[in-house]
Amino acid sequence: MGQAANRVDRKEVRSRSKQRQKNMQKLMWVTGGVLIIALIVAVAFLKPADKQADPNSFDFNAMATLGSKDAKVKIVEFGDFKCPACQVFSQDVEPQLKAEYIDKGLVSLSFMNYPFIGPDSRTAALAGLSVYHQNNDAFWKYYDALYKNQPNESEIWATPDYLVQLAQSEKLDIDFDKLRSDIENETYADQLSDQMSRVKPLGVTGTPTLFVNGTKVGGADAMKYDAVKAAVDKALAAVEEAGK
Known part of the structure; x- marks a missing residue:
């Protein structure tokens, strides 16, 4: 009984671990997307309105x-x-x-x-x-x-x-x-x-x-x-x- 319970616990641990990995990947994708959008917006604001020439x-x-x-x-x-x-x-x-x-x-x-x-x-x-x-x-x-x-x-x-x-x-x-x-x-x-x-x-x-x-x-x-x-x-x- 104890061995069966351990197997169930290990399966649950692995399942939770995989779910955490998936959640982390989603978070990374979302965070990366936000950073890219922020960078685009920042560049747009920093871009000069007119070309300058020496x-x-x-x-x-x-x-x-x-x-x-x-x-x-x-x-x-x-x-x-x-x-x-x-x-x-x-x-x-x-x-x-x-x-x-x-x-x-x-x-x-x-x-x-x-x-x-x-x-x-x-x-x-x-x-x-x-x-x-x-x-x-x-x-x-x-x-x-x-x-x-x-x-x-x-x-x-x-x-x-x-x-x-x-x-x-x-x-x-x-x-x-x-x-x-x-x-x-x-x-x-x-x-x-x-x-x-x-x-x-x-x-x-x-x-x-x-x-x-x-x-x-x-x-x-x-x-x-x-x-x-x-x-x-x-x-x-x-x-x-x-x-x-």
Whole structure:
């Protein structure tokens, strides 16, 4: 009788042991799931709202720049010459920036290409690079003319003929034969590829996208002068504070 009772006790012990193991496994799964969820939530809260860029990572000597390269605040614009939103920036925001900050030596504006709207966006970008490499000041005149005369984005309009004719009508101080040759031979294709390689790492998803001393200003804010001005003033204040 005692041996039978011992066998029953051992069976019960083993049964309880197995049940405890199952309970522990369930607890571990539940705890692990909770920890994973907590980690995901923590990462979501810690993730910055906007991408930041090291201002020194931009090669300003290889970009068309409006204003002093020694300006305290440097703005980098990613743009597409076929982009209607970029047209808004060029006509509504850039002139005010120029009058209030750029002409006073406080801010500079540099341009990087992100041609994504159509195949002729790339053609226009190559034309812009050709003009820039011939004459930085002529680039900004060309920049204004391209946006001012911008046809509908659904049209294929940025052809070599159109781009050269526009440069001629604006009487740019450049070699027009070289402009055509640079477009057709894609002279600056490597530089264009290098500029486009910056898009994804910086989280650029559309144009215009600005980086004001490395701080991203994108979306609708890039088309509102007050929003851009606020970012510029904040950057100027940070520079002044750092210099004290």
